[in-house]
Every structure is written in C-alpha cells, then in structure tokens.
Amino acid sequence: MSESRPTVRRRRLAALLVKFREEAGRTSEEAAERIGCHRTKINRIENARLGISLGELRDLLTFYGITNDTQIDEMVTLARRGRAPGWVQRASLARxxxxxxxxxxxxxxxxxxxxxxxxxxxxQTGDYARAVINAAQAGLSSDEVDSLVTARLERQSxxxxxxxxxxxxxxxxxxxxxxxxxxxxxxxxxxxxxxxxxxxxxxxxxxxxxxxxxxxxxxxxxxxxxxxxxxxxxxxxxxxxxxxxxxxxxxxxxxxxxxxxxxxxxxxxxxxxxxxxxxxxxx
The missing domain is CATH 3.30.870.10 (Endonuclease Chain A)
Structure with missing residues (x-):
C-alpha cells in the first residue's frame, strides 16, 4: 500500500495513538523524545502516513499509561497488519x-x-464470484478478473x-x-x-x-x-x-x-x- 493511501488498520492505530497521547496529557514533542526520534516522525505516525515498530509502539503505550493487556494486544495486532497484503493491493487497482x-x-x-x-x-464460491465479476466489470482483463476472484476468496479467511x-x-x-x-x-x-x-x-x-x-x-x-x-x-x-x-x-x-x-x-x-x-x- 502506498504511503498516500494508508490502510484502515493503520488509520485506526493512528487515531488511537492520538487519543491515548492526548488523554495522557503528553505532547508530540514528548512522545518523540520518549522513542528517540524527531517530532515529524510522530506526526507522520499519527497521520497514518508512517508505520511504527512494535518496540516503539509498546514504549509509547507505556508512556501513555496504557496497561490493559487487551488494549495492548489490539494495538499490536493493528500494527502488525498495518500494511495490506499483495492480493489486496492487486485487487484494489480496479477499485x-x-x-x-x-x-x-x-x-x-x-x-x-x-x-x-x-x-x-x-x-460465494469461486465460480460464482467469477461470473459476477465478469458480468459487472466487463472491461477488466483476465488477470484483473483473476485478482478480484482471488481477493473474494482470500477475504473469506x-x-x-x-x-x-x-x-x-x-x-x-x-x-x-x-x-x-x-x-x-x-x-x-x-x-x-x-x-x-x-x-x-x-x-x-x-x-x-x-x-x-x-x-x-x-x-x-x-x-x-x-x-x-x-x-x-x-x-x-x-x-x-x-x-x-x-x-x-x-x-x-x-x-x-x-x-x-x-x-x-x-x-x-x-x-x-x-x-x-x-x-x-x-x-
């Protein structure tokens, strides 16, 4: 996924980091000092334009006073899955x-x-999905149809x-x-x-x-x-x-x-x- 189009997971992670920082009464400068980076990096992370390492994430959550294991696990999961896999990126070329x-x-x-x-x-089954995609988007190449069918089936995981x-x-x-x-x-x-x-x-x-x-x-x-x-x-x-x-x-x-x-x-x-x-x- 290109930096210009962050994934939903990265946007959700960024929104929570902003929320937790503000609730803790911390500034972006203080957050940057905590993990040893420039304030612009914190801004890019909080704008969902840049990912964050798991070590930096855990450090910031500690700094913001987040101790609930369930919340921490949710944040780690969002960070790990913040980049869309290849099949999503290929399918997204059409839409x-x-x-x-x-x-x-x-x-x-x-x-x-x-x-x-x-x-x-x-x-949906694969054959059904292929028939639907072919009917709805007649201008697609066979490779693009294959990508969309793959995406439809991968989603079911x-x-x-x-x-x-x-x-x-x-x-x-x-x-x-x-x-x-x-x-x-x-x-x-x-x-x-x-x-x-x-x-x-x-x-x-x-x-x-x-x-x-x-x-x-x-x-x-x-x-x-x-x-x-x-x-x-x-x-x-x-x-x-x-x-x-x-x-x-x-x-x-x-x-x-x-x-x-x-x-x-x-x-x-x-x-x-x-x-x-x-x-x-x-x-």
Missing part, C-alpha cells in the same frame, strides 16, 4: 475503496450484510481465523434464483450456502418474495461493528464505481434499524435452509 472495505471486514467482530440480488461475498467475526446475512430470495454462471455454478453455490449456514457464528436468513415491499428494496449494504469502543460502526454501500462509507451515529443507527426490520420479516434460519434446498432441488 481503490476495495482495500478499505477489506480492512473493515478484517478488523470487525460483527458483520451484518443484506444482499438483495447476489449471494454475500463472504459466502476471516471466517477461519482464531477469533472470527459473527456474521449475520440476510439474502433476498432473488439471490437464490438468479442463475449466475448457469445451472452447475448455482447448484454448487447453493450447496455451499447451505453448508456455511451451519457455521456456529453465521446466521443466514432469506426474505421470501412473498414478503412484499420492505426497506431493503432501496439497496444492499454491509454494517460493520468493532470490538474497540472507540471505533464507531461503519456502513458500506457499494455502487457502480466504488463504495460509500458512512460512520456518523445517525447513519449507522438508521441502517441498524433497517437491518433489524429486514430480520423481522425474513424466514427463520431453519426455514431459510428449507427454501434454499427447495430452490436447489428445482435446478
């Missing part, structure tokens, strides 16, 4: 905001996703990490029925969807067509929640040329209400699996 989306996905502990016409990205996020997905029935990639691809996708719904931290519900008009008709969205109290929820709404991120309390509260409304009219997880099986059987 720079994608790296931010991945950053939110990797640092959240609760993901709520409503998808009206497509299977949620974290639950968050569900296998030691502390995976809770994932609550609400799918529109249309997402089960639109024949993305053809019969074979959809059969594999629906089988995979049913399998993933068995994961203890995944809740999958489907809004049946018979539910009629509902708040989700205005578009799909993803709502991220984070373990640290200083990080606000983030709403992500994908559009044709990028992703809109919203973080104000008013915006996130509105989308939380929408998601809860959709959950209330969706089928139960058990009935949703029955509908998935029915659609799969009709292929």
């Amino acid at each position: 720079p905001s994608y790296s931010d989306f991945i950053g939110y996905e990797e640092t959240s502990d609760y993901i709520r996703s409503f998808q009206s016409n497509l299977i949620a990205g974290l639950l 968050v569900l296998q990490q030691s502390k995976p996020p809770r994932l609550s997905v609400i799918q529109g029935e249309a997402a089960l029925r639109i024949a993305v990639g053809g019969r074979s691809t959809m059969a594999q996708q629906l089988d995979h969807l049913a399998k993933m719904a068995q994961h203890p931290l995944i809740e999958l519900q489907v809004i049946p067509d018979r539910a009629g008009a509902h708040a989700g008709l205005f578009g799909s969205f993803v709502l991220f929640g984070f373990p640290h109290r200083d990080f606000s929820d983030v709403v992500c709404v994908e559009h044709r040329t990028g992703t809109l991120f919203m973080e104000t309390p008013e915006e996130t509260a509105e989308y939380t209400l929408i998601f809860d409304s959709l959950r209330s009219i969706a089928l139960s997880p058990e009935d949703s699996l029955e509908l998935i099986a029915s659609v799969r059987g009709a292929l």
